[in-house]
Amino acid sequence: MECRPCRGDEMGLLRELFVAAVMELTGGEYSLEQRRAWVSSAADKVEFCARMEARQPFVAILQERIAGYADLQPDGLIDHFYVAPWAKGQRVASGMLQHIEELAQSKEMTTIHSFVSLTAEPFFLQKKFVVVEQRIATRAGVTLPHALLQKVLTLKSTRESLPR
Template identity: 30%
Template sequence: MVIEEFKEVYLIEILDLFYKTVHTINSKDYNKNQLDAWAIENPDKKIWLNSLEKNVSYVARENNKIVGFGDLNNEKYIDRLYVHEKYQRKRVASKILSVLEKEAKNLGYKEVYTEASITAKPFFLAKKYYVLKKQHKHHNGQVFINYIMKKDINNM
């Protein structure tokens, strides 16, 4: 597996991975209306591209296939971290997160934040993040329970 910086050519594959991952992996914790609001079928490609290019964004590739991606914005926020449904529990997210945390440290950040889904919360807890707050977040007409989580990276 190779971790590399995001390139525009990966956008369509990332959007497909995001949609399928949310609609399969997160389906045990969220209902269909929530999943449809979270990952819409035809997202605005320009918005996604601008966001991924602006952020520190990485993909994980194996056999020329994107198996995961993640990004960090300039507000010390791990915005997205998603892994292909067939590559769950194969350390893909761990490897991407490690690269993002190193980048954050190189940028001088002392901590990073994320909003973890119910599904992702145990993963982040295992990576030494802690819950700052449980929240009911409104998005596309639905309410989601998720968790604002933080990790101190100063002593990494």
């Protein structure tokens, strides 16, 4: 799997991946009504693509296809983090998170955080994030429970980079 910046002509594919991921992968924790409300933010394709372009996401490529996408904002927020249903269980999320942590460390960030769905929470907890706060969002008049999670990053030792 490789991670690279998303190209402008791929933004529409991210919209399709977002809708598929929410609708197909979160059914164990969210009702159909909640999932429909969640994806309502992608109803306007032009608006969704403009929002994604502003976030400057990267894509994870597996088997020559976009298997997931995510972003890292300047304040350490991981705003979008989605894996394609066909790529579930193929370590795409782990690879994307590793890429995010490397990006964050290259920018000397000390923490990263995300508003995480009930579905994704076990994954992030396994990756040493901690729950800061349980929250409720409202989308299209429907409530969606989620949590704010945070991870403190350890800076790589400068000793490792010094010549011996």
